Amino acid sequence: MRTTRVLLRSCLLAGAALLALTGTAGAAFADGGDGDDKSAAPTEAGTSFRTATAIQLDQEATAEASTGDYLYWSFPADIGQRPTVHATVKLPEDAARHGDSTWRVDVYDGLRRHQACRFGAQSRTAAQDADTVELSCTLRTVRGWSEPWANDPLPGTYYARLTVTGLKADDLGLPMRAEALVTSSDAGGATAVDGALAEPLVPGAGTKSQAASSAPEDGWASGWWSSRWLWTAGGGVLGALAGIGGYCLTRGSGRPSRVPAGV
Amino acid sequence: MITRHRLAAGALTLLAALTAGLGTAGPAAADDDEPARPSPKVELVLDVSGSMRARDIDGKSRMAAAKQAFNEVLDATPDEVQLGIRTLGANYHGDDRKTGCKDTELLYPVAELDQAGRTDAKTAVATLAPTGWTPIGPTLLKAADDLKDDNEERSRRIVLISDGEDTCQPLDPCEVARKIAAEGIHLTIDTLGLVPDAKTRDQLSCIAEATGGTYTSVRHTDELSGRVKQLVDRAADPVATPVATEGAAQCSDAPQLKSGVYTDREKFGEHRWYRVDVEPGQELRAAVSVGADRAVNRDYGVLLRASTEHGREIVRGSEAGDGRTDVISTGLRYPKPEADGDIDGDNDEGGESGESAAETVCLQVSNSFSAPASVKTTPGLPVELAVDLVDAPDEASDVASFGLGNGWWLLGTLIVVGFLAGLVWGWVSRWRFAVWRTN
Incomplete structure (x- = not known):
């Protein structure tokens, strides 16, 4: 009976140790993102998909433009990320404006497919006397792989397009200022899917031209790692320990107590 | 078999990641060795019609503002850009519409600007005085001809600065712009309206829209020079044509x-x-x-x-x-x-x-x-x-990454199942021991 108790206790200890290990490793993994934007922030925005200005996550880009321009930025999003595009419009001076204006930010993936926003103020109307408009769009989780028929977000280049959609004609072409910032949160292993793209959805991947600047600073993730490894391995170990515990319970100390020693 | 497949796939993705990593370094280095991209061509088209005399930009005349902006732009033009200047309505004073509508002149031919070139161009701009009609349509046609050549990869841009609508109907400048854009010479027309009225604005924004360009309405000198500089710089940005x-x-x-x-x-x-x-x-x-x-x-x-x-x-x-x-x-x-x-x-x-x-x-x-x-x-x-x-990507064989599990339910299930299996195993071995003993 004592053996059983010892076994059980060691089982529990091992389980606790494993859990602690999972916790720390998970946390360490989640801490991956670093916030240093060493390269100079872009001060221009592109005017089409082809000319979009490449920015990195957490890099604040600015642009001087005219109301009515279509401003494009491109950013890389990798497996397990949930990017949020923030766009701020500094409107032209009140005196020059004649009415309300409606602003909108749209996000497209590397195949120029429109991407849905899970939440965020994608479109907003600014009153005539407003100074700024703030827009945001949070994408769905970027998955490692999806069926070709789905338009789930896949790792690769994303485009953010900022423009005015509703404007009094008199207000067209006034000088404005735009800021764009893409942040991202980690979705964790619960969203890790099987399969991987051979190449991220980066435009021009097949022609090996351009697009180098639009890769994440530390390269694309290979996608094989997720916290599911820890859960599964931990579960396996715990299951094995529980098995030993169960065995000990029914098997007893090795031999029935009424059997005399030496039989 | 599946495991081997997985391993191979894992190795491949790793390899892909590595090559992608190398790739980021590769093209950047390769850019220097590649044959130089054709230098972009830009033509600034300036309206020198009579209305440019109006003194409503920061207390100066529109012409003065344009001249000052041109000086700044000519100084700041990147070396690789071939720049030209064309005027419209600069020479003919008269009232004859037919002559007035042909009044366009290539003030400075499209060429890369060296120091002397910049000075020459500035001198040429300084001599301009507001004069005649506003033949935007015919001027755009001529400007497109100035920029045309055999190189199909070159990007071309016209920056049109005007303060009034076209006075040479029925040739609609907007239609002209669309036709030019459809010729497939990678030409963009950006337009700037100097203190524009509604008609001018509609026409200039239509021209810009027809070619994928931008329209700006200008009320201050610094806005004008800043925007033109920005547009010229934009032309210099390398883009896949x-x-x-x-x-x-x-x-x-x-x-x-x-x-x-x-x-x-x-x-x-x-x-x-x-x-x-x-x-x-x-x-x-x-x-x-x-x-x-x-x-x-x-x-x-x-x-x-x-x-x-x-x-x-x-x-x-x-x-x-x-x-x-x-x-x-x-x-x-x-x-x-x-x-x-x-x-x-x-x-x-x-x-x-x-x-x-x-x-x-x-x-x-x-x-x-x-x-x-x-x-x-x-x-x-x-x-x-x-x-x-x-x-092509490898097929996913499971919804979850490598078919692995996740979460407390997984742990609970494994523990319970493990425990039950242990119980049974212990019981079986006990039973076998009893059988062995009785025999």
Whole structure:
């Protein structure tokens, strides 16, 4: 009976140790993102998909433009990320404006497919006397792989397009200022899917031209790692320990107590 | 077998990641060795019509503001840009419309600017005095001729600065701009209106819209110089120039496309077909955007469809939208399985199965733009088609990453099942011991 108790206790200890290990490793993994934007922030925005200005996550880009321009930025999003595009419009001076204006930010993936926003103020109307408009769009989780028929977000280049959609004609072409910032949160292993793209959805991947600047600073993730490894391995170990515990319970100390020693 | 497959896939992805990592360093270094891109050509077109005399920009005349802006721009022009200056309405004082509408002059020919060139150009600009008519349409035609040459990769840009609408109807400058853009010489026209009235604004923004350019309304000198500098710099940005192609009405006559970016024109409601050969183990990625380069009705859409030569649809991308827009775009991807994949072999549709034969995929681009009857339907809307052929991804065999588990339910289940198995195992071994003892 004592053996059983010892076994059980060691089982529990091992389980606790494993859990602690999972916790720390998970946390360490989640801490991956670093916030240093060493390269100079872009001060221009592109005017089409082809000319979009490449920015990195957490890099604040600015642009001087005219109301009515279509401003494009491109950013890389990798497996397990949930990017949020923030766009701020500094409107032209009140005196020059004649009415309300409606602003909108749209996000497209590397195949120029429109991407849905899970939440965020994608479109907003600014009153005539407003100074700024703030827009945001949070994408769905970027998955490692999806069926070709789905338009789930896949790792690769994303485009953010900022423009005015509703404007009094008199207000067209006034000088404005735009800021764009893409942040991202980690979705964790619960969203890790099987399969991987051979190449991220980066435009021009097949022609090996351009697009180098639009890769994440530390390269694309290979996608094989997720916290599911820890859960599964931990579960396996715990299951094995529980098995030993169960065995000990029914098997007893090795031999029935009424059997005399030496039989 | 599955494990080996997985391992191989893992190794491949790792390799892909490595090559991608190398790739980021590669092209940047390769850029220096590659043959230089053709230098972009920019022409500044300045309205020198009589109305430029008006003193309403920061207390100075519009002409003075323009001259000051030109001086600053000429100093700041990047060396690789070939810059020219053309004037309109600079020479003819008279009232004869016919003569007045021919009044356009190439003040400084399109060339790379050295120090002397900059000074010459500035001197030439300094001599200008507000004079005549506003022949925007004819000037744009001439300006496009100035920029034309044999190089199909060169990007070209016209920056039109004007303070009044065209006085040489019926040649509509907006139609002119659209025609020039449709010639496929990668020409963008950006327009700037100096203290514009409603008509000028409509016309200039129409010209910009027709060529994918931008329109700016200018009320201060610094705005003018800042914007023109920005536009000239923009021309200097290296961008992949698309290749002109012409899609056919049916797949059998369609042009064969490889990886690259293509442009075409498509009328309202027209269907255009292209063909792409996809090898087994390759993935076709196609993205298309159709531009709204004129006034169109509120609702619109685009459909990109990939089908086999026999007409079976493989995959489609579609998008619809409403309201103000520059383009509407969509895309699709079609990974073609390896030829030896026996389960997925039926993708080949009847024909010879597998044998590493490339499959011809027909791409159909159609749009559902419409326009009021007053809007001209020719030339068609600009279409940009990006085609990429890359390695196909490996198939996912499970929804979860490597089929692994996640979460407390998994742990609980494993523990309970493990525990029960242990109980049974202990009981069995106890039973066997008892059996052994009785025997």
